[in-house]
Amino acid sequence: MAPEKSLRVLVVGGGGREHTLADLCSRSPLCREVHIAPGNGGTGEPFHRHAVAADDIDGLVHLADTQKIDFVVIGPEVPLSLGLVDRLAEKGIPAYGPTAKGARLEASKIFTKEILEKHRIPTAASATFTEAEAALHYVREGSFPVVIKADGLAAGKGVTVATSLEEAEKAIKESLVDGVFGPSGEELLIEECLIGEEASIHLIVSGEDYVILPTSQDHKRIGEGDTGPNTGGMGAYSPAELVSPEILQEVDELICRPSVQALAAEGLEFKGTLYIGIMLTAQGPKVLEFNVRFGDPETQIILPRLETDLLTLLVACQQGRLAEVPLRVKDNTSLCVVLAAEGYPGSYRKGDPIDLSQVPTGVTVYHAGTKENDEGQIVTAGGRVLGVCAEAETLEEASRKAYAACDQIHFSGKTLRRDIGAKQLRRQGSPIG
Numbered sequence: 001m002a003p004e005k006s007l008r009v010l011v012v013g014g015g016g017r018e019h020t021l022a023d024l025c026s027r028s029p030l031c032r033e034v035h036i037a038p039g040n041g042g043t044g045e046p047f048h049r050h051a052v053a054a055d056d057i058d059g060l061v062h063l064a065d066t067q068k069i070d071f072v073v074i075g076p077e078v079p080l081s082l083g084l085v086d087r088l089a090e091k092g093i094p095a096y097g098p099t100a101k102g103a104r105l106e107a108s109k110i111f112t113k114e115i116l117e118k119h120r121i122p123t124a125a126s127a128t129f130t131e132a133e134a135a136l137h138y139v140r141e142g143s144f145p146v147v148i149k150a151d152g153l154a155a156g157k158g159v160t161v162a163t164s165l166e167e168a169e170k171a172i173k174e175s176l177v178d179g180v181f182g183p184s185g186e187e188l189l190i191e192e193c194l195i196g197e198e199a200s201i202h203l204i205v206s207g208e209d210y211v212i213l214p215t216s217q218d219h220k221r222i223g224e225g226d227t228g229p230n231t232g233g234m235g236a237y238s239p240a241e242l243v244s245p246e247i248l249q250e251v252d253e254l255i256c257r258p259s260v261q262a263l264a265a266e267g268l269e270f271k272g273t274l275y276i277g278i279m280l281t282a283q284g285p286k287v288l289e290f291n292v293r294f295g296d297p298e299t300q301i302i303l304p305r306l307e308t309d310l311l312t313l314l315v316a317c318q319q320g321r322l323a324e325v326p327l328r329v330k331d332n333t334s335l336c337v338v339l340a341a342e343g344y345p346g347s348y349r350k351g352d353p354i355d356l357s358q359v360p361t362g363v364t365v366y367h368a369g370t371k372e373n374d375e376g377q378i379v380t381a382g383g384r385v386l387g388v389c390a391e392a393e394t395l396e397e398a399s400r401k402a403y404a405a406c407d408q409i410h411f412s413g414k415t416l417r418r419d420i421g422a423k424q425l426r427r428q429g430s431p432i433g
């Protein structure tokens with residue numbers, strides 16, 4: 001392991017996830033300084049912020065090289081699938097995250113589906129299509145709801161849960177005829193709609209070794225009561241009690257262990273985060289998707305709950321020594337409420353000044369779609385603007401703290417869901433559920 005305070009770390013990305021990663025890395029005893037590219041309005045001092053985009057692979061390799069970076073932590077999926085880890089390795093710079101080969105698990109849903117089916121890992125039944133006529137014929141013969149997925153990366157917009165034939169036809173035509181997702185939508189996966197509650201299971205995988213991070217539940221729809229269009233995630237909490245210790249053991253036996261073994265058997269040499277979206281159905285847990293990076297906003301509530309030093313864990317994973325670092329988790333609860341810009345997930349307001357002067361203590365505000373304008377003022381600059389996060393002994397307390405802070409943060413068009421964690425609170429019989 002690296003000596004105390006020796007590592008110059010570069011975090012790649014500019015969302016709430018990356019602000020969290022930068023914050024936690026900067027607290028590590030291994031860390032000397034944290035650089036971030038491109039970062040956001042919250043990642044100025046004490047971090048070193050560089051205006052290099054997360055998909056500018058040449059620019060990032062050059063930055064890591066010239067800044068003498070010792071370890072790179074990559075947040076988003078795009079640079080992973082563009083081979084940033086591979087390119088950094090050519091320069092001898094170690095990075096946390098899979099190579100382009102491993103990142104295909106997120107970059108192609110069909111590739112993942114084939115692996116899941118081959119290794120008999122429970123997932124929704126599906127069929128693949130490249131021709132609109134065949135896909136339309138398939139949905140006309142089938143039942144609803146049905147799920148239409150663009151094969152490739154589509155910034156979280158490539159999945160439609162179609163409740164009617166009209167919706168299914170529209171999704172198929174948009175992808176295969178109109179090309180709205182470009183090459184990512186040239187192949188479609190049409191799958192059975194799974195019914196149940198969703199949970200996010202994050203693993204840190206290093207070859208055949210893995211650890212399961214705390215469970216969490218995201219809130220993907222824009223509207224309260226899980227209504228309206230899908231977003232990147234409007235809030236999350238951890239742990240997700242619906243994944244009881246018994247269910248987690250079942251998830252491990254049926255999904256986590258066989259998945260890690262499958263990736264090794266397929267020669268993916270996977271090192272990094274495997275974030276498995278799971279549906280807990282009446283027939284048992286089933287895989288919705290694989291992601292090859294930490295969830296956002298799940299990162300904001302899972303990683304601060306680790307007692308184990310995050311950077312130590314990530315470095316050990318990259319070096320193939322994951323088994324040497326015991327994972328310790330705080331016995332508490334955390335909750336994050338996303339404050340979004342008006343209009344999100346459609347086109348949204350930008351440039352509104354944000355007043356953060358009244359944030360109560362004991363709450364952490366991670367920046368996402370923010371920037372510092374020319375006058376040094378923090379203004380909105382993205383769809384999901386801030387993640388307001390609180391840890392507490394109980395979910396009820398974490399919720400009260402986070403929402404009290406949300407009410408003290410002001411910007412025009414502030415949009416939030418008031419029911420983050422409400423399902424779990426109701427199950428606990430809480431009056432605020």
Ligand code: AMP
Pocket residue numbers: 124147149159161191192193194195198220230277288289
């Ligand atoms: P994905 O990007 O594959 O996770 O899909 C985004 C969201 O669509 C998931 O979080 C689910 O809410 C929903 N979804 C995806 N696949 C299915 C499925 N087979 N059945 C029901 N809902 C699904």
Ligand code: GLY
Pocket residue numbers: 218232233291294295296297298
């Ligand atoms: N919160 C969902 C995701 O990061 O994909």
